[in-house]
Amino acid sequence: MKVHVGPVAQPELEAAVVAAGAELSSAEEANALVWFGGEPSRFGSYDRPDLEWVQLPSAGIESWVASGALREDLTFTSAAGTFAQTVAEHTLGLMLAGARQLAAMARATTWQRPEGMRSLAGSTVGIIGAGGIGKALIEMLRPFGVRVLAVNRSGKPVLGAERTWPSEDADGVRELLAESDFVVVAAPATSATSKLIDAAALRAMKSDAWLINIARGSLVDTEALVEALDAGRIGGAALDVTDPEPLPEGHPLFTHPRALISPHTANPPSLQMPALARRVEENVRRHIAGQPLLGLVDVAAGY
Amino acid sequence: MKVHVGPVAQPELEAAVVAAGAELSSAEEANALVWFGGEPSRFGSYDRPDLEWVQLPSAGIESWVASGALREDLTFTSAAGTFAQTVAEHTLGLMLAGARQLAAMARATTWQRPEGMRSLAGSTVGIIGAGGIGKALIEMLRPFGVRVLAVNRSGKPVLGAERTWPSEDADGVRELLAESDFVVVAAPATSATSKLIDAAALRAMKSDAWLINIARGSLVDTEALVEALDAGRIGGAALDVTDPEPLPEGHPLFTHPRALISPHTANPPSLQMPALARRVEENVRRHIAGQPLLGLVDVAAGY
Numbered sequence: 001m002k003v004h005v006g007p008v009a010q011p012e013l014e015a016a017v018v019a020a021g022a023e024l025s026s027a028e029e030a031n032a033l034v035w036f037g038g039e040p041s042r043f044g045s046y047d048r049p050d051l052e053w054v055q056l057p058s059a060g061i062e063s064w065v066a067s068g069a070l071r072e073d074l075t076f077t078s079a080a081g082t083f084a085q086t087v088a089e090h091t092l093g094l095m096l097a098g099a100r101q102l103a104a105m106a107r108a109t110t111w112q113r114p115e116g117m118r119s120l121a122g123s124t125v126g127i128i129g130a131g132g133i134g135k136a137l138i139e140m141l142r143p144f145g146v147r148v149l150a151v152n153r154s155g156k157p158v159l160g161a162e163r164t165w166p167s168e169d170a171d172g173v174r175e176l177l178a179e180s181d182f183v184v185v186a187a188p189a190t191s192a193t194s195k196l197i198d199a200a201a202l203r204a205m206k207s208d209a210w211l212i213n214i215a216r217g218s219l220v221d222t223e224a225l226v227e228a229l230d231a232g233r234i235g236g237a238a239l240d241v242t243d244p245e246p247l248p249e250g251h252p253l254f255t256h257p258r259a260l261i262s263p264h265t266a267n268p269p270s271l272q273m274p275a276l277a278r279r280v281e282e283n284v285r286r287h288i289a290g291q292p293l294l295g296l297v298d299v300a301a302g303y
Numbered sequence: 304m305k306v307h308v309g310p311v312a313q314p315e316l317e318a319a320v321v322a323a324g325a326e327l328s329s330a331e332e333a334n335a336l337v338w339f340g341g342e343p344s345r346f347g348s349y350d351r352p353d354l355e356w357v358q359l360p361s362a363g364i365e366s367w368v369a370s371g372a373l374r375e376d377l378t379f380t381s382a383a384g385t386f387a388q389t390v391a392e393h394t395l396g397l398m399l400a401g402a403r404q405l406a407a408m409a410r411a412t413t414w415q416r417p418e419g420m421r422s423l424a425g426s427t428v429g430i431i432g433a434g435g436i437g438k439a440l441i442e443m444l445r446p447f448g449v450r451v452l453a454v455n456r457s458g459k460p461v462l463g464a465e466r467t468w469p470s471e472d473a474d475g476v477r478e479l480l481a482e483s484d485f486v487v488v489a490a491p492a493t494s495a496t497s498k499l500i501d502a503a504a505l506r507a508m509k510s511d512a513w514l515i516n517i518a519r520g521s522l523v524d525t526e527a528l529v530e531a532l533d534a535g536r537i538g539g540a541a542l543d544v545t546d547p548e549p550l551p552e553g554h555p556l557f558t559h560p561r562a563l564i565s566p567h568t569a570n571p572p573s574l575q576m577p578a579l580a581r582r583v584e585e586n587v588r589r590h591i592a593g594q595p596l597l598g599l600v601d602v603a604a605g606y
Contacts, residue, residue, distance in 0.1 A: 086422050089447065093399030097409075100396045105565045106409035109557045111549030117571040119389050136446075143442045144392065246414030254412045262408045268420040 001288050004030035006046070008037025016277040020284035032287060034280055040067035047074075053293070055283055057276060059083055059267075060216060062189045065302040076297040081132035082279040083267040088136035090266035091214045094238035095182050096120060098210035103238075103260040116208065116235060116258070118181070120144045126180030127151070128173065128196070129187025129215060130158045137184065149176045151187075167192070177204040182212060188303040189216035199224040208235040214266045217243030222253070229256050240266040304591050307333035309349070311340025319580040323587035335590060337583055343370035350377075356596070358586055360579060362386055362570075363519060365492050368605040379600040384435035385582040386570040391439035393569035394517045397541035398485050399423060401513035406541075406563040419511065419538060419561075421484070423447045429483030430454070431476065431499070432490025432518060433461045440487065452479045454490075470495075480507040485515060491606040492519035502527040511538040517569045520546030525556070532559050543569040 002025035003017045013034050014024055027033070027046050032053045035043070040063050043054075053075040056064060061078045064070050097103055104114040121144050127134040130150035138148055138160040150158040151173055155166030165172025167187070177183060183205060187193050197211065197220040205211070211234060213220050222243050228234050236258035246263065253259045283293050297303065305328035306320045316337050317327055330336070330349050335356045338346070343366055346357075356378040359367060364381045367373050400406055407417040424447050430437040433453035441451055441463040453461040454476055458469030468475025470490070480486060486508060490496050500514065500523040508514070514537060516523050525546050531537050539561035548567065556562045586596050600606065 085424055089399065089423055090403055093396070093403045093405060096392065096396030097400055097405050100393055100565065100568065102396060102400050102405060102563065102565065103409035105568075106400075106406035106563055108564070108566075110552045111564075111566045113566055113568055113571075117568055117573065119571075119574050120392055121388055139446045142446065143439075249413045260405065260409055261411070261414075262403065262405065263411075263414045263416050265403065265408075265416055265420055268416075268422075270420065271422050 001032065001284070002030050003032045003034060003284060004046075005034045005036055006038070007035075007042055010034075010036045010273075012273050012277045013280050016281035017284055020281045021288055022284045032284070040064045040069045043067070043069040047071075053077065053287060055079075055280060056297070059295075060189060061297060061303060062216070070297065070299045072299045075293065076299065077283055077293045077295040078297050078303070079276055079279055080295040080303075082275045082295070083272065084132035084136040086268070086271050086275070087133045087214055087266040088140055090240065090262070091133065091137050091184060091186075091212060092140050094212050094214070094240065094260065094262065095125075095184070095210065097260055098182070098212070098236050098238050099123075104257055107257075114257075118208070120146060120182075122146070123181035124149060124179050125182045125184060126176040127158075127161070127184045127186055128176065129167075129185065129193075130161065130164070131186065133186045133214065134158065134184070135160075137186075149180060151176055173201075174204050177201055178206070180209055181206065182210050185211070185213040185215045185219050187215055187219060189218045190302050193219050195219070195221040197221060197225070199227070202228040202234055205234050207233060210235050211237040212239075213237075214240045217241040217245045226252055226256070229253075229258055236260075238262070240264055304335065304587070305333050306335045306337060306587060307349075308337045308339055309341070310338075310345055313337075313339045313576075315576050315580045316583050319584035320587055323584045324591055325587045335587070343367045343372045346370070346372040350374075356380065356590060358382075358583060359600070362598075363492060364600060364606060365519070373600065373602045375602045378596065379602065380586060380596045380598040381600050381606075382579055382582055383598040383606075385578045385598070386575065387435035387439040389571070389574050389578070390436045390517055390569040391443055393543060393565070394436065394440050394487060394489070394515060395443050397515050397517070397543065397563065397565065398428075398487070398513065400563055401485070401515070401539050401541050402426075407560055410560075417560075421511070423449060423485075425449070426484035427452060427482050428485045428487060429479040430461075430464070430487045430489055431479065432470075432488065432496075433464065433467070434489065434491075436489045436517065437461065437487070438463075440489075452483060454479055476504075477507050480504055481509070483512055484509065485513050488514070488516040488518045488522050490518055490522060492521050493605055496522050498522070498524040500524060500528070502530070505531040505537055508537050510536060513538050514540040515542075516540070516545075517543045520544040520548045529555055529559070532556075532561055539563075541565070543567055 101114040126149040148161040150161035150164040238260040304325040404417040429452040451464040453464035453467040541563040
């Protein structure tokens with residue numbers, strides 16, 4: 001099996017290819033391509049008849065969907081799940097920061113207890129889009145004794161969740177929103193999930209619940225969120241992703257007393273390459289052995 | 304068995320006494336006293352010959368030690384361990400806030416990634432004073448795959464810790480400081496632990512390690528800490544307790560880019576009463592049954 005890493009060469013990924021037992025090759029000769037360091041618009045010149053499989057470097061692939069570069073008769077894999085552990089860790093950090101009002105404390109210059117401190121223990125955590133990140137998060141939540149509610153595409157019960165609804169079940173999603181003390185948005189960005197958390201969804205939430213978005217900014221209606229925060233209709237919001245992104249300087253969400261913005265750092269660059277290299281090695285090994293690849297993209301569904 | 308709750312009556316604690324099968328009584332007639340709402344200096348007028356046991360309302364009892372109100376021929380119990388779970392939760396929140404630079408992000412008004420983001424996963428966590436809080440924290444750290452080092456009074460191995468040193472083993476403490484990415488201070492405040500984290504201890508720490516203090520302010524030399532932070536000798540500090548406490552307005556620790564102050568909120572008042580009531584009920588039950596009480600104070604040791 002011949003694998004090319006590009007458009008930009010990346011030594012760790014190349015080492016992973018070799019460790020898995022494949023041969024590094026030019027783009028012209030490759031059966032498989034490990035995409036690294038280029039916009040999707042450059043894919044056309046790499047898309048040759050012999051190509052069987054393309055490993056993409058990120059978990060979210062909406063720029064690939066938008067570019068039209070994906071085609072159904074070619075196998076694409078994303079890095080979905082690769083970064084689940086580190087993103088889940090960040091998610092838990094944002095949840096605890098919300099529960100313990102750490103953002104308000106970080107901004108304080110006097111010794112005073114903010115309002116609204118609470119405990120994760122005993123709370124209900126609703127995970128919208130409970131895939132790899134959600135599962136890693138549920139593991140991390142186990143010692144806290146929380147109740148987990150989940151929504152995923154299929155509705156297939158998520159281990160550790162008391163209930164799981166399919167994403168098309170609007171009543172189920174509404175029930176999750178209404179019962180959760182922490183609503184964690186972890187679903188892929190698709191046309192179906194665009195502004196999933198809109199004014200109505202925010203109104204369905206408890207008045208002291210925190211919204212945590214570690215998926216994509218497009219899943220939350222930013223204007224509706226600011227309005228809900230200003231009106232005190234929800235407890236707070238911790239967002240690793242925003243719409244627009246980057247959030248423009250001076251945006252009210254930066255300074256809202258019950259908001260915390262982490263600038264798309266759930267999966268810090270310093271931790272990405274080792275995780276991606278492990279995934280590349282595993283997938284090359286699987287491809288050679290004829291086993292199912294991890295992170296298979298459903299081109300029709302767009303993720 | 305006759306129990307008095309006072310100097311201030313507290314309905315939840317009184318209900319706990321009754322639920323455990325004891326009788327509420329005046330202070331004059333009581334065999335046991337559940338202390339609530341008074342300074343230790345007021346204890347003298349409650350200290351009668353018939354008194355067998357006094358349940359104190361907090362985990363840290365240094366004000367009782369300082370007051371001289373404790374006497375060795377009377378059984379005192381503290382609330383030690385009662386709040387372990389909620390304090391451990393706060394501790395994990397502070398650790399994640401440090402790892403993910405959430406304080407810097409909370410203060411930012413533009414979209415920019417701070418330096419020094421890291422992962423809890425794969426790190427070494429050193430717990431100085433690994434009692435009830437430390438054990439609860441170790442449970443919470445399990446899903447992260449961290450290496451735990453511990454110091455406790457006896458040196459008796461702490462479950463889940465790779466190594467445990469007795470607190471008198473200065474070399475062991477030094478080794479913990481030198482190897483930990485997160486140094487968690489959770490030891491009781493005694494004369495032996497005063498300024499345990501001094502300039503030398505801070506110099507022993509890794510240059511990117513975070514110091515987390517959820518014990519008492521007196522365990523950390525504040526001036527030395529500010530100096531170490533300014534010099535970049537440690538990664539950062541998250542403190543739930545300070546010396547002096549409250550920290551005076553405008554103190555540099557409030558605004559230091561790599562410091563986070565939570566104003567003694569690891570165990571928020573809103574969560575204390577239910578936990579204390581559960582402890583009172585359990586201890587009254589044990590006292591009636593002649594079983595060992597929880598949180599027994601070693602009057603000679605002072606905690």
